[in-house]
Amino acid sequence: MGNDALQTGPLDPVDVLAERFLRAIRAAFPDLGPDPVDPAITPSKQPKLGDFQCNAAMALGKRLGKNPREVAQAIVQHVELSDLCEPLGADAIAGPGFINLRLRPDALSSLLTRMDAPGLGVPAPASPETVVVDLCGINLAKQMHVGHLRATIIGDAIARILERLGNRVVRQNHVGDWGLPIAMVVQKLREESGAGRIDLDRLTLDDLDRLYREAQRDCAADARGLACVTRFDLGPKARAELEEQVASANDAMARAKATLVALQAHDAQTVALWTRITDVTMRECLLSCERLHANVSARDSAGESSYATELAPLIEDLASRGIAEVSEGALVVRNEGIAEPTLVRKSDGGFLYATTDLAAIRRRVQKIGASRVIYTVDARQALHFKQVFASAHKAGFTARPDGTNARLEHAAFGTVLGEDGRPFKTRSGENVKLASLIDESIERATARIGEKNADLSPEERRTIGAAVGVAAIKYADLSNDRVRDYQFSFDRMLEFEGNTGPYLLYAVVRLRSIFRNAKQRGLDAGWQGAPIAIDQPAEKNLALALLRYPGVVRGAGDALEPHRVCVFAFELATAFSSFFDACPVLAAPDDATRRSRLRLCDLTLRVLEDALHTVGIPTIERM
RNA sequence: GUGCCCGUAGCUCAACUGGAUAGAGCGUUGGCCUCCGAAGCCAAAGGUUGUGGGUUCGACUCCCGCCGGGCACGCCA
Numbered sequence: 157m158g159n160d161a162l163q164t165g166p167l168d169p170v171d172v173l174a175e176r177f178l179r180a181i182r183a184a185f186p187d188l189g190p191d192p193v194d195p196a197i198t199p200s201k202q203p204k205l206g207d208f209q210c211n212a213a214m215a216l217g218k219r220l221g222k223n224p225r226e227v228a229q230a231i232v233q234h235v236e237l238s239d240l241c242e243p244l245g246a247d248a249i250a251g252p253g254f255i256n257l258r259l260r261p262d263a264l265s266s267l268l269t270r271m272d273a274p275g276l277g278v279p280a281p282a283s284p285e286t287v288v289v290d291l292c293g294i295n296l297a298k299q300m301h302v303g304h305l306r307a308t309i310i311g312d313a314i315a316r317i318l319e320r321l322g323n324r325v326v327r328q329n330h331v332g333d334w335g336l337p338i339a340m341v342v343q344k345l346r347e348e349s350g351a352g353r354i355d356l357d358r359l360t361l362d363d364l365d366r367l368y369r370e371a372q373r374d375c376a377a378d379a380r381g382l383a384c385v386t387r388f389d390l391g392p393k394a395r396a397e398l399e400e401q402v403a404s405a406n407d408a409m410a411r412a413k414a415t416l417v418a419l420q421a422h423d424a425q426t427v428a429l430w431t432r433i434t435d436v437t438m439r440e441c442l443l444s445c446e447r448l449h450a451n452v453s454a455r456d457s458a459g460e461s462s463y464a465t466e467l468a469p470l471i472e473d474l475a476s477r478g479i480a481e482v483s484e485g486a487l488v489v490r491n492e493g494i495a496e497p498t499l500v501r502k503s504d505g506g507f508l509y510a511t512t513d514l515a516a517i518r519r520r521v522q523k524i525g526a527s528r529v530i531y532t533v534d535a536r537q538a539l540h541f542k543q544v545f546a547s548a549h550k551a552g553f554t555a556r557p558d559g560t561n562a563r564l565e566h567a568a569f570g571t572v573l574g575e576d577g578r579p580f581k582t583r584s585g586e587n588v589k590l591a592s593l594i595d596e597s598i599e600r601a602t603a604r605i606g607e608k609n610a611d612l613s614p615e616e617r618r619t620i621g622a623a624v625g626v627a628a629i630k631y632a633d634l635s636n637d638r639v640r641d642y643q644f645s646f647d648r649m650l651e652f653e654g655n656t657g658p659y660l661l662y663a664v665v666r667l668r669s670i671f672r673n674a675k676q677r678g679l680d681a682g683w684q685g686a687p688i689a690i691d692q693p694a695e696k697n698l699a700l701a702l703l704r705y706p707g708v709v710r711g712a713g714d715a716l717e718p719h720r721v722c723v724f725a726f727e728l729a730t731a732f733s734s735f736f737d738a739c740p741v742l743a744a745p746d747d748a749t750r751r752s753r754l755r756l757c758d759l760t761l762r763v764l765e766d767a768l769h770t771v772g773i774p775t776i777e778r779m
Numbered sequence: 780g781u782g783c784c785c786g787u788a789g790c791u792c793a794a795c796u797g798g799a800u801a802g803a804g805c806g807u808u809g810g811c812c813u814c815c816g817a818a819g820c821c822a823a824a825g826g827u828u829g830u831g832g833g834u835u836c837g838a839c840u841c842c843c844g845c846c847g848g849g850c851a852c853g854c855c856a
Contacts, residue, residue, distance in 0.1 A: 170795090198795070201802080211798055214836065224836070251799055252836055295856080332856060460856090486854050495781070495852085502854040509856050538783060539851055570784080571849080608818060636792065639784070641849075643791065652818040654804040655792080662818050673815055704795090711795065723793065726803080737811090737820040779818080 161239055162266040167277040168707045169208060169259060169267065169700075172240065173197045177210050180235035184227075185220065199704070206256035207700060213253035224253035231255065239263060261690040264699045268688050272759050276766055277706040281322040288326045288526040289315040290516075292452050293533065294441045295332035296433055297341045297364035301587035302572045302580050302644070303534060305448075309630050310569055310638060311532030312450040313718035313771040320770045321713045326524055329452055330516065331459035333434060336506075337372070339416035342429045343408075344371040346415070349429075356432055361440040364433060374408040420464065434459075444590050448626060449774050463515040467507045470515055471500060479551050491546035498543040513544045518553040521562040528563045530716060535568035535639060542566075567716045570641035572633075580644050598625035600650050601658070605779060608652065616778075623776045624658050625650075627768075631657030634771050635722035655726050660768060663729035664775045667761040670741055674754065679742055683758070686751035694731075694738040695753075698760065701731040705763050709770065718771045725767040732760050 166172050177195035182188065196211040213231060217224030228249045237244070242258040249255055271277040291311020293304060300308075315325045332338075344367045348354040354363060418426040438454065445452040471487060474480035480487045485503030500511045520526045531541060545564040548554055554561040574580040582588055602621025605612065612620065632649035636642040652658045674680035690699050704724065712720040741757060744750035765775045 196798085198798080201794085201798090202800075205799075209798085214798080218836080254799065335856075337856070484853070488853075497853070499853050504854080506854080508854070512856095535784065536850055537856095540856095542783090568784085577848095604818090609816090640792090641785075645791080648791065648805075651805075656804085656818095658818065659804095662816080666816055666819085669816055677815095707795080715796080719793085720795080723795095723803090726793095730803085733819055734821090736815080737817095740815065742815050778816090 162263060163270070166279075167267055167270055167703070169240075169703055170197045170199070170707055172267075173208055173210065173237075173257065176235055176237060176240070177212060177231065180231050181212060181216065184230040184234040185216070188220075199700075200256065203697075205250070205254075206258045208257045208259070210255040210257065211253075213249075213255065217253060225249060228253040228255050259700075261696070264690045264696065264703070265688045267703055268690075268699055268756070268759065271702065271705075271763075272688075272755070276763055277703075278320060278709050279322075279706065284323050285318075285527045286324045286326065286525045287315075287318050287528045287530060288328055288520040288524055289318070290328045290330050290529065290531045290533070291315065292329040292445065292450070292456075293332070294329060294437065294457075296338050296437045297361075297368040298332075298437070299361055299365045299587075300441050300444050300590035302590065302593065303587075305590055305593065305629070306569045306572065306633060307532050307534070308445060308450045308452060309448055309633060309772060310567070310718060311530075312448075312452065313634055313721075314530060314532060314567060314716050315451065316770050316772055317709060317713045317716075317718060317721065320709055320766075326520075326526070327452060327456040328516070328520065329457040331438075331457050331461075333430075333459035334461040334464055334512075336412060336416055337368075338430070338433075339419055340371040340375055340408075340412040341368050341433060342419065342426060343412045343415040344368075344374070345429055345433065346426075356429075359432060359436050361436055364436060371408075371412070375405055375412060440591070444594065447591075447594050447622075448630065449772055451772070458516070458519075460512045463512050463519070466515045466519075467511050470518070471507070471511065474500065474551055477551075479547075489543075489547040489550060491543065491550060494543055494546055496539065496543065498547045500547070510540065510544050510547070513540075514548055514551065514553065517544070517548040517564065518551075521554055521556065525556075526562055527556060527560070528565065531564075531566045533566065533568065535570055538566060538568055565716065567638065569638045573641050573643045575643060575645050577643065594626065594629065597629050597646060597650065598622050600646055601625035601628060604650060604652065609779065612778075620776055620779050623774060624661060624779060627657035627661055627773050629657075630771070630773050631660065631722060634718045634773075635726070637719055638717060657773065658779075660725055660729050660764070660773075661776055661779060663732055664761065664764055664768070665777070665779050666736065667732070667757055667764070668777055670754075670757055671761075674742055677742065679750065680754075682747075683751040683754035686755050687748070688755055689749065689752045691749075692735075692739050694735040695756065698728075698731045698735045698756065701728045702759060702763055705767065708767075721767050721771050725764060725771075728760065728764055728767065732757075732764070 162172070165175065174195045174197045177197060178193060181193050181195065194212060194215065196215065197208055198211065200206045200209050210231070213224045213228035217227045220227065232244055232248065232255060240259065240263045242260055289311050292308045294300065315327055319325045341364065345354065348367065349356050415426060419430055438457065442453060471480065474489065475487060480489045480500055483497060486499050487501035488497035488499050490497045498510050499508055500514065501507060517529065520529050548564065549561065554564065556562055572580045580588060598621055601624040602617055605617050605621050605624060628649040633642070635655070649656055650658065652662065671680060690696050708720055708724040712718060739753060741750065741753040744753055768775055
C-alpha cells in the first residue's frame with residue numbers, strides 16, 4: 157500500500173501535495189537557487205478535472221524561460237505521488253500547464269483516520285502568540301444597539317478562531333466609562349434622584365439611556381441660533397427664548413464639568429453615582445453578550461477610566477520626547493503619510509479618544525505582552541486607527557522585549573442595513589436596541605419551531621427557539637465578508653431553508669439523530685476505530701470537505717475573516733446532506749460499510765460542531 | 780476639496796489572496812418521502828463581474844481614468 161508517508165506530517169492535502177511538489181520542483185530544476193518556490197496547490201473548482209491541482213508550472217516557465225507545459229512535464233516526472241494520487245494519465249497536464257490530481261480513496265481514508273483525533277487536524281502553533289482582541293465597546297448609560305452586535309460577535313468569533321489555533325487571546329472590552337459625556341449623566345442622575353424622580357435602587361439601563369439623551373440635550377447650547385436672531389433682528393421674544401436656552405445649557409454644562417472634576421478627584425458621592433451607573437450598564441450589557449453566547453465578561457472589561465491616571469504622564473512623555481507638538485493650542489502627533497495630525501490633548505488641556513487608545517496600546521503590548529492587537533470596530537473609524545497606530549509606533553509603544561513590534565490591526569466591519577438598504581433603524585429613526593433584536597429573533601424562531609415540530613414540550617421549544625434565534629442572527633452576520641455592509645432581514649435569516657443558521661443546526665440535529673437511532677437499534681457499537689472506506693462519490697465529497705477544515709481555520713485566523721469558517725460549515729453541511737441522501741448509514745449494505753459510515757458521520761458531526769463553536773454558535777440535540 | 784470602502788444572476792451573498800467554463804442560497808420551473816429528521820436531495824433556467832483602458836500565458840482579484848453608492852476628514856467618543 158505504501159501509505160506510511162501519510163501517517164505523519166501535515167494532514168491537509170494541500171500541504172501534503174505542496175511538500176511533494178516542492179521536492180519535485182527542486183529535483184527537476186536544481187539550478188533554481190535558494191529563492192522561494194510556490195508549489196501553488198489549490199483545490200480544483202471543477203470536480204471533473206480533479207480534486208486538486210498544481211499551478212506552479214506557469215510561473216516557473218516564466219522564471220526559467222521555458223515552455224510551461226514542458227516544465228509541468230518535468231515536474232510530473234519527478235513527483236512521488238503513488239501513495240496519494242491516482243496515477244497521472246496523459247491528460248493530467250492541461251491547458252497552459254495545470255497539473256490535475258485525484259486523490260486515492262485509501263489516501264483519503266488514511267488522512268481522515270488521522271484527522272479523527274481530539275484536535276481534528278488543526279495543528280498547534282509552533283510559537284503561540286499573545287493576542288489582544290478589542291471588542292464589544294460598551295458605553296455607560298447607553299443601550300447596546302446593532303453596531304454593538306457586530307463589534308461583539310465578530311470580535312468574539314475572531315478571538316475564538318485565534319484561540320482555536322492555539323494562541324493566548326486576551327479580550328478587552330474598551331468600555332466608554334469616562335469623560336464629560338459620562339459626567340453629564342452622573343450630574344443628571346444626581347439631580348433627578350435628588351428631586352425624587354428616579355429611584356436609584358430600581359435604576360434600569362432604559363432609565364440611564366433616557367437620562368443620557370436628556371443630559372446631552374440640556375447641555376447643547378444653540379449659540380449660533382442666538383447669533384442669527386441678533387443678526388436678523390427676529391424680535392425680542394425669540395431672542396429672549398433663545399437667550400434663556402443658552403444660559404440654561406451653559407449652566408448645565410458648567411455643572412457637568414464640575415461633576416467631572418469631582419469624579420476625577422474621587423469625591424465619594426459622585427463616585428457612588430458613577431459606580432451605580434457602571435453596575436446597571438454592565439449588568440444589562442453583559443447579559444446581552446451572554447444571550448449572544450459571546451464570550452465577554454466582567455473580567456474582560458478595561459474601561460477608559462482605568463487609563464485616566466496614565467494620560468497626563470503619557471502626554472508629558474510624548475511632549476518631552478518631541479513625539480507630540482503644539483498646534484493651534486492643541487497637542488498633536490504628526491505621522492508621515494497621514495495628512496491629518498492626531499490630536500492627543502485639547503487646547504483646554506483635556507484628553508481625547510486617541511489619548512486613551514494610545515495608553516491602551518501601551519498597556520496591551522507592554523503589560524499584557526501582546527504581539528498582535530486586533531480592533532473589531534466600525535469601518536468608519538479607519539482614519540482614527542490609522543492615526544493612533546502610527547502614533548503608537550512612533551512613540552515606541554509597540555516595541556516588544558524581543559526587538560520586534562506588535563502588529564496593530566483594525567478588523568473593520570461595515571454597517572448593518574435595513575431591507576431598504578439604509579442603516580438599520582426603527583420606524584421612528586432610532587437605533588434598534590440589541591436586546592429587543594435578540595428578543596424578536598428568538599420569538600420568531602420559537603414560533604417556527606412550534607410549527608415544524610409539534611412533539612416538543614413547551615420547555616424544549618423555548619430553549620431550542622433561543623438557540624435557533626441566536627444562531628440565525630449570528631450566522632447571518634458572520635457569514636458575510638466583514639468589511640462589507642450587509643442587509644439585515646429576519647425573514648431571510650430565519651428561513652429554515654438554504655444558507656442559514658437554522659439549516660446548519662438542522663444538519664447537526666440530523667447527525668445526532670443517526671446516533672440516537674443507532675443506539676435504539678443496537679447498532680452503535682464497533683464503529684469507533686473501524687476502517688473508513690471512501691467508495692461512493694458522496695462519501696468522497698464529504699471526505700474532501702472534511703479535510704479542508706484545518707486550512708480553513710488557519711486562513712480565517714490569518715485574514716481575521718470568520719465568514720470563511722461559516723462558508724465552510726455550510727459546504728460541509730451540504731456535503732453531508734447529499735451523503736445522507738445517497739448513502740444509507742444504519743441500513744448500509746454490510747456491517748463494514750455501516751461502521752465506516754458511522755465513523756464518517758461522527759467525524760462530520762464533530763467537525764461541523766467545532767466549526768460552529770469556533771465562530772461562537774452553540775449547537776443543539778434536536779429541534 | 781482630500782482620503783478610505785463598496786459596485787458580481789431578479790434579490791441576498793461567495794469566489795481559498797492572479798488560475799481553467801465566475802459559484803451558492805432565495806425566488807422561478809421540473810423531479811425524489813412504504814427507507815436513518817423532506818427544515819432535505821437531484822436537475823434546469825438565470826452573467827459582457829458598473830464602465831473604458833493597462834499590466835501578462837491568464838484578471839472579479841493588481842494599476843490608471845470615468846460612472847454610481849457609502850463613509851471619514853483638529854479640539855465628540
